[in-house]
Amino acid sequence: MQIRAVIIMMIRLAKRSDISNKKSMQIRIAAIILALLVVSIFLAILRLNPIMVYGTMIKGAFGSPYNIRQTIIKAIPLLISALGVCIAFKMKFWNIGGEGQIMMGAFGASLIALNFPDMSKPILLILMFISAFIFGGIWAFIPSFFRVNWKTNETITTLMMNYIALKFVTYLQYGPWKDKAALGFPKIPNFSDNATLPEIFGVHIGWIIAIIVTILVFIYLNYTKKGYEISVIGESENTALYSGIDIKRAALGALFLSGAICGIVGFLQTSGVSHTLSVEITGGAGNTAIIVAWLANLNAIAMALVSILFAALITGANYIQTAFGIPQSAALILQSTILFFVLGSEFFIRFKVKFASKEKKAEEVA
């Protein structure tokens, strides 16, 4: 007992009163490096040379124009959905329903694409965009409406909305929207050519949209009144009340926007990548986006970098799969280890760990 007590005494946690951005970035980067080291051990157990694996991953992600294009295609949905959820996060509203909002955005786009396949391309694409935007927005608006009026827990409701969206699309896929030409195979028909996004430099124009959205979100958060209001609300609802901000209205508006931006992802993924709607349309982007937004410290520009890095992890992982014959899950382990360490590092950003000096230890024993 005595000895145990002493060991507990040796470590003391002190709440950091404040921490500079530079210091917290340092802690986060240290966490990533540690994660890479831990995964190295795992790779070593698989009898692989970690340095070679990491090197091959980089080659796989950026080694050729084709690989770079693949990485960018993977980065687009991550970036845009991260921008979407970050608007909610700025307000300390935990929108973890990115998946559902993307799904509903995809549904919105498909609704137009499948019903008006012969409309002229520009008009059709614009209508698909608007429809995706609105459906995504509504999907975030519903839980936020309950939150601002009845204080429901948005973490749970936004998550539940994901399942509703997922099951709804499953229903469409197996039911009313099932492709009759697919010989009984449960899939939704492919979009017409007019509903397909054009390409620039070999990548669908989603990358241009991603750049535009990044800039717009950056401006929204830093240079507009609405963006200012949501930062105030996120920092302190009392201050918002004090300064006469209409919290309900500002929150509902921001949440609609948050979901609507995720909805855009649904449009891009259906129209630009898969050319149809399916239950796999999100590719997990809505969840990974949460990580991207946090790692970037909710900074729009940093999110662009982080999402490219995450996309590189994914394409790199696909590459080592064939190069070394290891399962893709090895790369997923790398990803989740990084996440684990970075989220864990939040603890060290908030608390300082102090080790009690030896003299003090002696005193405690005595």
Place this chain on the structure above:
Amino acid sequence: MSSELISVKNITKVFGKVIANSNIDFSVNAGEIHALLGENGAGKSTLMNMLSGVYTPDSGSIFIHGEKVHFSSPKDSIKAGVGMVFQHFKLVESMTARQNILLGQNNKLFIDEKNTSNSINEICEKFGFNIDLDKYVYDMSVGERQNLEILKILYRGADILILDEPTSVFTPQETKKLFNIMNRIKEQGCAVIFITHKLDEVMEVADRITILRKGEAICTVDKKTTNPKNLTELMVGKEMDLFIDRVEYKPGDTVLKVSNLNVLGSDNVKLLKDVNFEIKEGEIFGVAGIAGCGQKELCEAITGICNIESGKIIFKGQDISGKSSKEMMKNNIAIGFIPEDRLGMGLVGSMNIVDNLMLKDYKNQKGLLLNRRPLIEKAKKLVEKLEVKTPGIFYPIRYLSGGNIQKILLGRELSLNPKLIVMAYPVRGLDINTCYTIYNLINEEKQKGNSVLFVGEDLDVLMKLCDRIMVLNSGNVTGILEAKDATKEKLGMLMVSNADKGGDNYDDTAC
């Protein structure tokens, strides 16, 4: 006298720059009820938190049953026999009384129902508790919950009980019951430490009284040798000379008229009860009272932040009762507000000075985008005029000292040319120079013919700075005094006399 159960020697606790307890000596005997008396911020809670292992003292030592102890958690203190009943109960609502008592007590896998029930019943009988052990906590009244808390602590073997303002939400009957139990505990040779600022209760149950003021133990007195007047004097201290200039008071028209104002709290408790007063042009109107007597609600009702139940607030002939802060801003109601919680309400800590100035300005700007340019100029001027020490106007303000933060808040509110400025504890936690800067700014406003509602805790300051002082006591106005007629004793009496009971049973507290 019987033996000392607890004794504290030379205890000091410092939080940042604030000395919460300085060299406190204090002891409690077996079989006594010992009252700790003091204003808010006198250091009562800090001291008790150290006795119950929540805080560790920076220096000094604690002896319990004559043995020196080192508490690193409340678990250690309960092992040593010290149990604390906090103002906010620590009970699990969805469990029964019995489950709450046993919670965390048994390290074995199963609970020995028979034995534990027997020992709980024994304690109940011994101390006269009347608790249904199978009742769920959510079904219990406040009084029952508190009895349960005390029972829980006694079951854990405590013989020193600390009660932190136990009667603050009680009806007189509940208070009576509690006092009975306290006396039973005392008869069993245990000790009770009773934190309060209600003098009548002290006079009723306590044996000895220790008075704390500004982190120091002033003295310990026997109840038999003292009276409420004497205690009040000890609590508030002698009048101090402050060098606050007095600006001549030339009252003008009425600026603010509050009539029959009632404000309800979240659990439908009345926090302000029929409050009436008027503030004239060019007047500094002070509000005194023990903290939590409705000061916050008063300020927030006037500034449209909290809802009012009934009553009227007239500002310069305009009815503003029930108007939200948003509507007030839209209608250019010139009331400034310095809230008590500066970073939690008045400012945004992670933002810089410019963005904080924007808080009250951006709504008047045209278009969707923010225009920071005029505010950069304003921020520079503010920093220069009020001598704010900051690395730059784009530096997040939460890294600045409390005094500089307050200067920014005050500077922003004054720059909007308010006719009335409501201030809640504007000098709390500030160094003496900043305090004087703020007093001077307040006097400047007075000279301009503007009015100030000043909620303060230091009676010396209130008497020197204000023209009239209103005393709030549990949401009631117990008096409005001209500052020149006010003395610390008079104010102190109004602050601590029992406002609810109307003094019928307690004529010794009359003033």
